[in-house]
Amino acid sequence: MILTGHSTSAYLQELFCPYENKNISVNRPRVWCKRDAQDENCCTGFSFQQGVNVLEQGNIAVKDDGKSFTVSVKTLTQGDGVYWCGFMTEDKIIVKLAEDYFTDTPFNFAWSILRWILFILLPVITISTHIYTNKKHGDTKTT
Incomplete structure (x- = not known):
């Protein structure tokens, strides 16, 4: 070839x-x-x-x-x-x-975009986890 x-x-x-x-x-x-x-x-x-x-x-x-x-x-x-x-x-x-x-370096360019995506996702994930955890614990509590 x-x-x-x-x-x-x-x-x-x-x-x-x-x-x-x-x-x-x-x-x-x-x-x-x-x-x-x-x-x-x-x-x-x-x-x-x-x-x-x-x-x-x-x-x-x-x-x-x-x-x-x-x-x-x-x-x-x-x-x-x-x-x-x-x-x-x-x-x-x-x-x-x-x-x-x-x-x-292309990594710096990718990181400049990725960090903003992570900046938005981090609070969303934290709030979702908190709500899910409270809901799950709320279902198991008895008074």
């Missing part, structure tokens, strides 16, 4: 960056950066021109429809954290369009 090709699996995260109502020239460089943990007004990353579709050796893909651009991330080279997308002004100031927490 001869096999050709290969298969890969990646954990893809996306950040939607709308700009149609921001009065910003669409020709300005776009920005993708990680927020600084020490100074929430700063970030570390890079800028890129409109028309660039692949960044970081294929780990980041950019789609632009003229009203927004979407950054799709397979692997975070800077690690977990809050990432921004935006535009760079002529004065080298970043105009932030959106931000979100990105993680390099």
